[in-house]
Amino acid sequence: MGKIVIIGGGLAGLAAAYRLSDEHQVTVVEKDNALGGMAQSYHIDEHTDGHIDNQTDNHTDDYYIEKYYHHFFSSDTELMGLIDELGLAERLQWVKGTTGYYWSGRAYPMNTPLEILKFPPMSMLDIFRLGLLVLRTKLVRDVRSYDDITAGEWILKTAGSGVYNNFFQPLLNSKFGSNADRVSAAWLLGRVKIRSDRGAEGERLGYMKGGFHHLIAALADSIRERGGRIITGNGAREILMEGGRVSGVRLEEGSLSCDAVISTVPPLTLASLVEPGIPGFDPSAIHYQGTCCALLGMSRPLMMDGTYWLNIKADVPFGALIEHTNFMPTSDYAGEHLLYIASYFQDHDDPLYTKSEEEVIGMFLDGLEKLYPEFDRSAVLWWELGRDAQTAPVYETGYAERILPYRTGVDGLYLAGMFSEANYPERSMNGSVRAGYEAADAVVRDV
Ligand SMILES: Cc1cc2nc3c(=O)[nH]c(=O)nc-3n(C[C@H](O)[C@H](O)[C@H](O)COP(=O)(O)OP(=O)(O)OC[C@H]3O[C@@H](n4cnc5c(N)ncnc54)[C@H](O)[C@@H]3O)c2cc1C
Structure with a gap:
């Protein structure tokens, strides 16, 4: 039995821990208070001051909704296999996700x-x-x-x-x-x-009733049941070495000794954890882009034609609108209508990253009014803004050469995440689950 520390409690880290915790002593270390990483969810029950909130007292039910819009495809076999193994298959739903394109003052459906x-x-x-x-x-x-x-x-x-x-x-x-x-x-x-893998009726997308929060929670439960340990709100500061091989991890508070580490954090973060560096590893070779994504809870729908996903060509500070409750029923969300306003940014000095949350929401609502003059701000009951500077690798030319291996040049240090082979040529939940499994298998072969 080996002692293994996994840095990061997103899907890659949790999948690796799930795979290893039967046979090994596993500890997952997550810097955030909640697990899930990019697939983390908001718990909507009461809304904090400062957010638009016309109806705080009207909440009867609480619910979970992803911080960033998520669905999956029929080719995502590892993800579906995991959902099945965890006994969550009855939550799987295949739903028509209608798409549209906003061009020159109106939205056009683009399904058939x-x-x-x-x-x-x-x-x-x-x-x-x-x-x-x-x-x-x-x-x-x-x-x-x-x-x-x-x-x-x-x-x-x-x-x-x-x-x-x-x-x-x-x-x-x-x-x-x-x-x-x-x-x-x-x-x-x-x-x-x-x-383009769709019939004449349009595309069917996969989702879990009640959200992917159920997957993250079931994974964490299963890891704990098998003897694994999960630490949240206490990030890794340094990967410790002795005699040229990994010997432990220093945390913000305390430290852990171990035989192997699986790191699932982006390359630039990893570089800050390893002194004097990893042989042959250039942390700047893979560029990441950021996401700025608002989630509005509304009393009325925005896209009355039932569009789930709208791509936008217009002079507004976002590129897509995703109306989640045109995909899943409002009855799953206490009767509220949920709209994501999605935007990506490339630099840390982008206003979407530097401006205050209130300013960004103001810019987004101005944009909504421009596209939909009938949109009424009083329909917005609450909002949340998710921003993260490292949400996806930019798959530029030559990227395939820069994919990071599961095994590194340092004895006992393994990698899995959005930068892994399993997430080429696009990152996904399925890719991160598979990357977690691959890194776990590499550890099992070596330890
Ligand atoms: C806007 C958006 C939309 C998406 N939509 C979809 C979709 O529809 N379908 C789909 O399949 N995929 C989608 N994805 C992608 C999917 O969410 C990711 O590929 C997947 O969740 C990544 O998991 P991961 O574990 O590799 O990385 P992450 O989720 O980034 O996990 C890494 C974890 O490491 C933690 N961490 C960082 N530094 C430290 C530290 N020093 N110590 C400890 N912990 C640390 C982070 O907090 C994080 O929890 C989307 C992603 C985004 C951003």
């Missing part, structure tokens, strides 16, 4: 081939070329061979400027901002492959 045919900025020839691009993508077996060409170059070459300018460029800009021109075709192909 017929609806896409009616999207005004695209000519018939563009639509035909878009269809060919999707077909071509489906035939690609290994997207990695498209890692060295940018998404923009590949779209222009494959489908022409009409498809690029009117369809893909606004999406790339809203997802990657100033880094949009550097994103690889491998990332794009991965996304198109997964998103």
Whole structure:
């Protein structure tokens, strides 16, 4: 039996701990008070001062809702397997997630081939070329061979400027901002492959009734039942070495001795934990982008046509609106309508990161009024703002060469997370579960 410390209580860390805790003495260390990382949830019961709150006393039920919008796909086998193993299969739901595109003053539905045919900025020839691009993508077996060409170059070459300018460029800009021109075709192909896997009726997306909070909670329970320990609100400060191999972890408070460490934190954070560094490891090789995401609890829906996911081409400080309760019923959320306002940022000096929460919410509400003149602020019962500077690697050209291995050059130090092979060419909950399993298997082979 080995003593293993896992740094990070997101899905990668919890999946690794779940895999190891039967046979080994496992401790998960999480700096936040709550587990879940990017898949963490808000517990909505009463709302704090400073947030818009017209109806504090009207809450009868409490509920959990993800800080950042989440769903999954039918190809996410490790995630579904884990949900099943934890006895949560009855919570799995496959629901039609309707999408739309806001362009030139109105939202257009984009779910069926017929609806896409009616999207005004695209000519018939563009639509035909878009269809060919999707077909071509489906035939690609290994997207990695498209890692060295940018998404923009590949779209222009494959489908022409009409498809690029009117369809893909606004999406790339809203997802990657100033880094949009550097994103690889491998990332794009991965996304198109997964998103075009839909019937004539549109796409079905996976969700867990009551939210992914249930998955995180069940994982934590199962780890504890098997003898594992979970420490929250006490982050790792340093990975300790003795004779060139890992010997322990110093925490904000106290320290732990161990035979092996699995780190699931982003590369720049990891670099700050290891002195004098990890041989062959360049923490700046993988760039991360940040997310600024508001969640509004409302008394009325915003998108009355039932759209779940709306991509936006307009002069507003966000790139997508995700109306969660156009996907899941309001009865799961005490009758409240839930709307995410999503935006990504590339630099730490972006106003979305530097301005106060109230200012950002003000900017977002101004944007909503611009897109939907009938939107009434008094419908907003409460809000939360989630901001994090390291929420996803930017999958730029050449990224495949920089993927971090599960085993490092330091004896006893293993890695799993959004930067792992399992999360290429896009990070996901499934990818992080798989990365956690892979790192755990590497530990088992070595310890
Ligand atoms: C806006 C957004 C939307 C998304 N939507 C989807 C979706 O629809 N479907 C999907 O499948 N995936 C989605 N994802 C991706 C998914 O959430 C992530 O890929 C996955 O949850 C990452 O898990 P992880 O454990 O690898 O990393 P993280 O969740 O980042 O976990 C790392 C953990 O380490 C902790 N930590 C950091 N430093 C320290 C320290 N010094 N000591 C201790 N702990 C530390 C962090 O607090 C965190 O809990 C989305 C992500 C975002 C941001």
